[in-house]
Amino acid sequence: MTDGLAEIRKTIELRAPLGRAFEVWTGHVGRWWPLAQHSVSRADATGCFIEPCVGGRLYETSRTGEEHLWGTVAVWEPPRRLAHSWHPLIDLSERTMVLVMFTPLAPVRTRLSLTHSGWQPGQEERRTRYHAGWDGLLRN
Numbered sequence: 001m002t003d004g005l006a007e008i009r010k011t012i013e014l015r016a017p018l019g020r021a022f023e024v025w026t027g028h029v030g031r032w033w034p035l036a037q038h039s040v041s042r043a044d045a046t047g048c049f050i051e052p053c054v055g056g057r058l059y060e061t062s063r064t065g066e067e068h069l070w071g072t073v074a075v076w077e078p079p080r081r082l083a084h085s086w087h088p089l090i091d092l093s094e095r096t097m098v099l100v101m102f103t104p105l106a107p108v109r110t111r112l113s114l115t116h117s118g119w120q121p122g123q124e125e126r127r128t129r130y131h132a133g134w135d136g137l138l139r140n
Contacts, residue, residue, distance in 0.1 A: 005119035008131050012138045014110045021110040022079035022102050026050050034137070035060065040068035040089055050084070052076060058084050071098070086116070094123065114138070 014021045024032070027050070035045035041062035048060045050073065058071040068088065075083035080102055087095035096118040103111040114134060119127045 003121065004117075005121065005123060005127055007115055007117035007119065008127065008134060010114045010116075010134045010138055012112050013105065014112055015108060016110055017108050018102055018104040018110050019079045021112060022082075025100060025102075025112070026052065026078070026082055029058075032140075034140075038133070038137075041066070050082075052078075058086075060088075071095070075099070094120070096123075112138070 016024065029050055030047040033039075033048045035041075035048060036043055039045040039048070039060050041060060044063045046061050046063055048058075048070075050056060050058050052073075054073055054076050056073040056076065057069055058073065060068045060070065062068070070088040071084040071086045073082070073084045074097070075081055081100070083097060083099040085095045086098045096116060099115045099117070101113045101115075103113065105111055116130055116134065
């Protein structure tokens, strides 16, 4: 039993082979992440990147050359699994964890399963926003 809040779980099916799905999620995050709405720099954000290794950074860049750390890679197992801490705009003590798993279903179909965990009492409102936010992100 845990004292934390329930984790967020989301699953979608992608029309892409396993390797391509992992590559797009990890190597091209700046293309699909809605930076203008969900970033530290908002309209000044220019990119988002994941450094492909355990200990690598998940971060955004801005027009002014600033880098804003969003998290740190904890698991890097291409093309099946990625996990990283998540703490954009919050204190490290309030960080959560995001696990993304990729499962092949057919030659050009892959299931993406996302689990956002580590929610603590007092983070209910933030958790509710992320629950809806992941739905919107994955739908697009």
